[in-house]
Amino acid sequence: MVGLALVVLFALPLVIVIWHGLGADFISHISTPTALQALRLSLITSLISLGICIFFGTPLAYGLARWRFRGQHLLETLTDLPVVLPPAVAGVALLLTFGRRGALGPWLAEWGIALPFTTAAVIMAQVFVAAPFYVRTARLGFAAIDRHFEETALVEGANAWQIFSKIMLPLAARPILSGIILAWTRALGEFGATIMFAGNLEGVSQTMPLAIYIGFERNSEIALALSIVLITLSGSLMYLLRVVEDQSKQE
Amino acid sequence: MPTLDLINLRKQFGSVTNPVVAVNDLNINVADGEFLCILGPSGCGKSTALRMVAGFEEPSGGDVQIDQQSIVNMPPNKRPTAMVFQKYTLWPHMKVYDNIAFGLKLRHLPKNQIDQEVQASLELVGLGKYGDRYPAQLSGGEQQRVAIARALVLKPKILLLDEPFSNLDALLRVRLREELRQIQRNLKITAVFVTHDQEEALSLADRIAVMSKGELQQLDKPATIYARPKTLFVADFIGAMNMLDGEVSGGVVKVGNQRLPAPAECVAAPAKIAIRPEDVTVTQTGEGAWHGRITQVSDLGHYRKVFVQSPDLGMLKLYLPKSVEVNDGEMITFKPTRFLIFQGPLPPFEVKL
Numbered sequence: 200m201v202g203l204a205l206v207v208l209f210a211l212p213l214v215i216v217i218w219h220g221l222g223a224d225f226i227s228h229i230s231t232p233t234a235l236q237a238l239r240l241s242l243i244t245s246l247i248s249l250g251i252c253i254f255f256g257t258p259l260a261y262g263l264a265r266w267r268f269r270g271q272h273l274l275e276t277l278t279d280l281p282v283v284l285p286p287a288v289a290g291v292a293l294l295l296t297f298g299r300r301g302a303l304g305p306w307l308a309e310w311g312i313a314l315p316f317t318t319a320a321v322i323m324a325q326v327f328v329a330a331p332f333y334v335r336t337a338r339l340g341f342a343a344i345d346r347h348f349e350e351t352a353l354v355e356g357a358n359a360w361q362i363f364s365k366i367m368l369p370l371a372a373r374p375i376l377s378g379i380i381l382a383w384t385r386a387l388g389e390f391g392a393t394i395m396f397a398g399n400l401e402g403v404s405q406t407m408p409l410a411i412y413i414g415f416e417r418n419s420e421i422a423l424a425l426s427i428v429l430i431t432l433s434g435s436l437m438y439l440l441r442v443v444e445d446q447s448k449q450e
Numbered sequence: 451m452p453t454l455d456l457i458n459l460r461k462q463f464g465s466v467t468n469p470v471v472a473v474n475d476l477n478i479n480v481a482d483g484e485f486l487c488i489l490g491p492s493g494c495g496k497s498t499a500l501r502m503v504a505g506f507e508e509p510s511g512g513d514v515q516i517d518q519q520s521i522v523n524m525p526p527n528k529r530p531t532a533m534v535f536q537k538y539t540l541w542p543h544m545k546v547y548d549n550i551a552f553g554l555k556l557r558h559l560p561k562n563q564i565d566q567e568v569q570a571s572l573e574l575v576g577l578g579k580y581g582d583r584y585p586a587q588l589s590g591g592e593q594q595r596v597a598i599a600r601a602l603v604l605k606p607k608i609l610l611l612d613e614p615f616s617n618l619d620a621l622l623r624v625r626l627r628e629e630l631r632q633i634q635r636n637l638k639i640t641a642v643f644v645t646h647d648q649e650e651a652l653s654l655a656d657r658i659a660v661m662s663k664g665e666l667q668q669l670d671k672p673a674t675i676y677a678r679p680k681t682l683f684v685a686d687f688i689g690a691m692n693m694l695d696g697e698v699s700g701g702v703v704k705v706g707n708q709r710l711p712a713p714a715e716c717v718a719a720p721a722k723i724a725i726r727p728e729d730v731t732v733t734q735t736g737e738g739a740w741h742g743r744i745t746q747v748s749d750l751g752h753y754r755k756v757f758v759q760s761p762d763l764g765m766l767k768l769y770l771p772k773s774v775e776v777n778d779g780e781m782i783t784f785k786p787t788r789f790l791i792f793q794g795p796l797p798p799f800e801v802k803l
Binding site: 345347348350351352353354355356357358361365366369370372 | 504505506526527528529531532533535537538539541542543552553556557600601604610
């Protein structure tokens, strides 16, 4: 019963947002150019970020799960760190590294690359905060596979790539899917690092969370409509996560 | 013709300064078509030895040869061996067919040949119609049968089995054991089977290698292992045994208040006397008869297991035919008919009365 207090704290504001948002002509607000642009940008950037997380994160997770090496715990802690780090710190760190006056800024400028306040910066911020969720979940998934599955494949004649692609990857499919969902929701909701490193330019770096933040000062109806979209999208993804986790428990 | 030789095979774990020797100078030869069991308690190094044959562990010394060719520098996926594990054997995301076809597909065999060989190997283990099922839809025994089929389909030179039936219940274990033996005989495949279950080893093996603490204790036929154990460990580990403290002097070994004849070669020194529970005969009281009080009688089908509390020798275990009348609490007199005298690390002397 005491726990219900927490549930009320979660649920009540969400219900009120939906109540207000849907009451105030939701369709017309969500179809404004600002809202649509933010929605489109959020979807595109978060999907690209997700792709980057999967492409680089899967081998990293596999390596961390299977190989024992010096400094392993350090590397694992490092990849977990952004989970608990305030996104603002990530924003500062990204600016200090890739900003115009950052550590790599002058070198990047020589190549004609300026990252801050671009869509690329949005993606970098999203990858920074979302990748750890993916790497961690996938790593635990790979690590949970009994070594006999792999050794059997080895005596059957499979090489390292065949073991990875035909045995380990399918066996870790559910945790990997969980990781994808977690990373995607995190990327969709990313705010702090984005606003510091990528700014808040409509159509370039103004993702849904940023549009909500800015919109709340100017036009709270658009903010409410976007909030409803985010709540629905993230809510559906989290529900999907529950389903995936339930299924893997049954196996 | 596939033969397997383990030559001075050694494996140590841990640091150089504080090594833990898992396998110490192991020498085992497995003949073509032979079924060899490596038997020992857990932690004796038997699985480590097998894993060195499969290539999962790198030997610290010595050699592993198949057909007189060293394979220690060969990666596991290139070795002509196949392996069946105790559990987590089948890949759960593949149907039975795909599990068995896995190695054949890697070898790029034509589809119809793969189909034929998968079907033939499934029929070999009596699961001809199971190709379309997922492992989760099979019982534990069926899963192990598929694992055996998958290992055999590659026509390995050496079949390795690491306690494949240990997770099954007793009845099923016996049945699968017999099936495996039949298949192995028909295919004349060379097999090494690791187990801690002596009954399994005694009933399956052409020869048994008994290991303890990383060392080979004895390598012999099951009947020899049972009748003439070479070391105290084997005498104690295989079958039931009454182990008694004795003292040899002048052609006689004293056990408690009893005197038994000892061969002239025995040195005058303490000895261990080993008597199998079935190597006794019930007698009248008199010269050389042992006696004690019966404390427990268990009927084990065709014979009885009887515990006897002897005043000078402690608790003894006897297997007696059912023709002998025994009752709890009664006195019984008996004589040993055969025993072994162990002195130091040497093979024992056998005495028949």
